[in-house]
Amino acid sequence: MEAGMLALLGKTIKLMESLGFLWILTSGFELNLWDELKEEKTLDDLITLHPAWDRLLLDHWLEQAGSLGLLIKDNQSYKLSKLGKAVQSYRYEGLEALYKELVKHWSPVFADLPQLITGDADKKSFASEMEEELIAKASLASEPFVWPFLVKKFNDSKWRRILDIGCGEGLYLQKLMEFSPSLQGIGIEINPEVTLRARTNCAAYNDRLKIICADALDFQLDIGTFDVSLLNNNIYYFNPDQRITLLYNIKKVLNPGGQIGILTALRGTNDQLELFSTQMPRHLMSFFLACHRGFRGLPTEAEIRELLTLTGYIDLEVIPLPFGMSHFFFASSV
Numbered sequence: 001m002e003a004g005m006l007a008l009l010g011k012t013i014k015l016m017e018s019l020g021f022l023w024i025l026t027s028g029f030e031l032n033l034w035d036e037l038k039e040e041k042t043l044d045d046l047i048t049l050h051p052a053w054d055r056l057l058l059d060h061w062l063e064q065a066g067s068l069g070l071l072i073k074d075n076q077s078y079k080l081s082k083l084g085k086a087v088q089s090y091r092y093e094g095l096e097a098l099y100k101e102l103v104k105h106w107s108p109v110f111a112d113l114p115q116l117i118t119g120d121a122d123k124k125s126f127a128s129e130m131e132e133e134l135i136a137k138a139s140l141a142s143e144p145f146v147w148p149f150l151v152k153k154f155n156d157s158k159w160r161r162i163l164d165i166g167c168g169e170g171l172y173l174q175k176l177m178e179f180s181p182s183l184q185g186i187g188i189e190i191n192p193e194v195t196l197r198a199r200t201n202c203a204a205y206n207d208r209l210k211i212i213c214a215d216a217l218d219f220q221l222d223i224g225t226f227d228v229s230l231l232n233n234n235i236y237y238f239n240p241d242q243r244i245t246l247l248y249n250i251k252k253v254l255n256p257g258g259q260i261g262i263l264t265a266l267r268g269t270n271d272q273l274e275l276f277s278t279q280m281p282r283h284l285m286s287f288f289l290a291c292h293r294g295f296r297g298l299p300t301e302a303e304i305r306e307l308l309t310l311t312g313y314i315d316l317e318v319i320p321l322p323f324g325m326s327h328f329f330f331a332s333s334v
Contacts, residue, residue, distance in 0.1 A: 017068070025099050070087065094141030166233075216249060235299060236298050247260065260313060264329075
């Protein structure tokens with residue numbers, strides 16, 4: 001067999017394994033099997049719990065989950081492996097939303113890729129499920145990498161008032177309020193459904209924190225001034241002209257010497273030593289975004305640097321996060 005054919009065969013087998021993992025993981029979330037299999041169960045046990053389910057398909061699901069290392073089989077019983085336990089443990093930390101996004105929204109978009117490239121199909125619009133739930137929830141998966149750097153920056157900069165643009169479900173605002181009893185803040189979120197969840201999540205800090213449903217490109221609000229404004233994982237949802245407007249709007253509400261913090265994945269190569277490859281997922285995310293009307297994909301580092309310079313920010317600091325997954329860009333107003 002030729003080397004090229006052998007390499008192609010290897011890629012194909014790896015693809016089938018990855019797709020299997022994706023399908024099995026997502027269906028396990030939908031059916032709540034990861035929770036049920038924390039305790040050892042047989043196929044008969046599961047059918048007893050769910051008599052209307054298809055026994056043959058469930059048997060195949062258990063077999064596949066076992067072959068992927070998500071379940072351990074002992075005689076005729078199955079239970080979660082260490083990997084399966086991790087799936088259940090991190091289910092609500094963005095993992096379930098991320099996999100649901102990949103299966104239900106990425107796959108159909110890329111299935112239409114030939115027609116999108118040739119112009120025989122119109123570019124997509126984000127589904128309401130993406131806008132109202134999955135984008136905000138999936139972003140939680142980056143929190144373990146982001147938080148240590150964010151809290152260090154907080155300690156170094158001594159922020160007293162914080163503005164979070166596109167605050168999602170309010171995770172970082174909530175954690176910062178817990179970390180600093182004197183901190184005050186405002187979160188701005190454009191989606192009403194996400195805004196309601198953020199208000200619920202941050203209800204314990206109502207005296208210090210306000211969540212506002214508004215468009216950061218056109219908000220006319222008396223919100224005071226801030227020591228820092230954060231843009232976490234959302235700069236790529238604005239086109240280049242909107243980014244300029246947004247950064248000017250932020251500059252108007254920053255105190256003298258106040259900071260802007262932009263967290264984003266980047267398009268382009270990664271020259272860091274990688275524990276595991278993050279280039280392909282970032283490039284696919286950029287590709288997915290570019291398939292939608294009004295989006296251009298992820299920015300490059302040069303584009304963020306140019307944007308900050310163009311809008312008059314100074315003292316730029318670029319902080320790569322572990323594994324090159326994202327970068328924090330901090331800069332100061334004059």
